Amino acid sequence: MGFVHRLKKIFSSKIEEDEIKQEEFHDPHHEKMTEEFVQRQQGVIDDAMSELESKVENVKAEPSPTAAPDYDAGEVEVTDLLSTDEHIQDHSEMNVIEHQSVEEIGDHLESATIVGDLPEEVKF
Numbered sequence: 001m002g003f004v005h006r007l008k009k010i011f012s013s014k015i016e017e018d019e020i021k022q023e024e025f026h027d028p029h030h031e032k033m034t035e036e037f038v039q040r041q042q043g044v045i046d047d048a049m050s051e052l053e054s055k056v057e058n059v060k061a062e063p064s065p066t067a068a069p070d071y072d073a074g075e076v077e078v079t080d081l082l083s084t085d086e087h088i089q090d091h092s093e094m095n096v097i098e099h100q101s102v103e104e105i106g107d108h109l110e111s112a113t114i115v116g117d118l119p120e121e122v123k124f
Contacts (some may be wrong), residue, residue, distance in 0.1 A: 027033075099105055
């Protein structure tokens with residue numbers, strides 16, 4: 001029967017459905033999770049719609065002013081910027097820290113490793 005079956009398989013154009021079909025996996029929790037998702041989405045939609053439809057407008061509080069740093073000149077008029085008066089203060093050197101020696105900074109790079117390069121010079 002095996003030889004006849006193989007000949008039949010070669011000459012026949014009809015594909016036989018003797019193959020074992022694998023069953024698709026069906027998650028038993030899929031329906032419950034889908035319902036919970038729809039309920040959550042509907043809750044979000046309902047909250048958003050009620051917020052949009054509400055007559056009371058939520059007024060945002062004015063932000064509290066923050067203290068200006070030392071180098072902030074505050075409100076300035078254009079004429080003040082273009083004037084050549086000598087009383088203009090230079091703010092470019094404010095909050096600059098000068099170190100007298102390297103020892104003050106510390107040895108925080110002492111344990112650093114070189115990555116992706118050779119630590120010493122290569123000679124050919």
